[in-house]
Amino acid sequence: MRRILWHSFLYLSLTAGAALMLLPFFWMISTSLKTLAEALRMPPVWIPKALHWENYVLAWNAAPFGRYFFNSFFIAITTTVGEVITTILAAYAFAKMEFFGKNFLFILLLGTLMIPGQMLLVPNYVTIKRLGWYNTYWALIIPWVVSVFGIFLLRQFFRTIPDELWDAARIDGCSRFRFIWRIVVPLSRPGIGTVALFKFVGSWNAFLWVLIMTDKVELRTVPVGLRFFMSDVGTNYPLLMAAATMAIVPILILFFFTQRQFIQGVARTGLK
Amino acid sequence: MRIPPRLRSRRYWLETGQAYLYLLPALAVLGVFVFYPFFNAFNISFHKVYLVKRVGGRLIPLYMEYVGLSNFARLFSDPIFIKAVRQTCIYVAISVPITIGLALVLATLLNEGLRLRPFYRLAYFMPYITPVVAIAMVWQWIYNWKYGLLNYFLGFFGVDLINWLNDPRFSLAAVIIMNVWRFVGYQAIILLAGMQGIDRMYYEAAKVDGATGLQAWRKITIPLLTPQIFFVFIISLIGSFKIFEEVLILFNNTPGPLYSAMTMVYYIFDQGFNRFHFGRAAAASVVLFGIIFLLTLFQITVTQRRVHYER
Structure with missing residues (x-):
């Protein structure tokens, strides 16, 4: 009897909590399908009478969202690919090689985790200007193709690969570089996937950096575009919510398919 | 040698x-983009930076003039910076304990409720991975004082309409509520992973000794979870000190009514990129770094000394 009570309490509260978590998303989608008059009705209309999908068309055409999405995808994909390459190489060196200054470099890298990114905004703005990268894709991609977190995570993965593999490969005349891409990388797919996933999402969600390093419409990403869309559209909530939904959907789709890896990655950060 | x-x-x-x-x-x-700018931030904080300056008939972009500590002097005599530090600290002091407390409860429930766990994890995790700009837009709508959902629900409890985003008494609360919602699931996932790492043996033993579920939770789960709790605590402390984007979006490019949601990073952004006072913005970032540096040192010393009860 007590068990039943406890379980009903348990699932009731978990479900209520989940509903609270999902409510803003539901409200966003619901509003995005209403007419303005319907959105401003009290008590609120939970499910719109007619679904006004045209809000999405209107929002899409009210700003160059096509360009924003292209930029976001382009930047997120190139950054992720670049990051995966630099990270694999660096993590391998730290995991499997003995070299001069290894401990020093490792501590230096650890130290970067203490630096708040916002501290670097002003000096990086100066650097980007001096490099002539202001308002270019370079400024949005190159500074982000490294992730110290990724290096640490992959290093842990690589360390579990037995040294005998490398010894055997070397005897067969395999170069270290080839060994990394042919043996180490395929063996570490889950780790690399997690690192790439985090980078992609981080890049997609990035806002402040893009806002500061560009001022051209053609270079806006989805989050920055959204912000300007807000000031243009004002209080037309159905259109605003349609735009917000469009910005969230790609990340949600990605998340649905990679949930496991994602959550394991986050859980791992707490376990070290 | x-x-x-x-x-x-x-x-x-x-x-x-x-x-x-x-x-x-x-x-x-x-x-180029981390080590050099880190030192350059200190350097810039001792300079006045001109976007363009004419020196000897030539136009020099980003000309730097040494001014010693005057940026810091101005910073600390700027009531808006003081307000920014204050509001940031209030935000941190309220939001961090609430989020961790709720995350702990949530993780405990998730640890018990085996069925449907994938669904719950998905639901609780969604706020964390979605872009903050879009999320803040949605919350701006939820906080709408006339047509917003929150005031509608509060109406059931007889609460009068609260002007969340335009009343300086409530603006910081609006930011806190939104971010508790955003981060509670993320923290719960980390804590849940920690709970699952605890050996079942302890619970079996406690059961044999006649301990209730609550006792086991207090005497076994919490002590053995201290490393994760402490980790989450520090991570969210550091993250909360950097709060900015939520404010910018929620309050339409302002730091809230009467600077009530002014935060340190907002101040850096505003000084640096609205007013182009790079020197002062850099000085403020050095202060921010100081705070985060101290927190990290605290974390390192504590982690090395205790927290780990076993393992």
């Missing part, structure tokens, strides 16, 4: 060369 034998071997230096080749891309980017 004797040279260790490994330093004399040819193979060691060959491997060193190769390792640096592999490290080069990562180190180059970190060097």
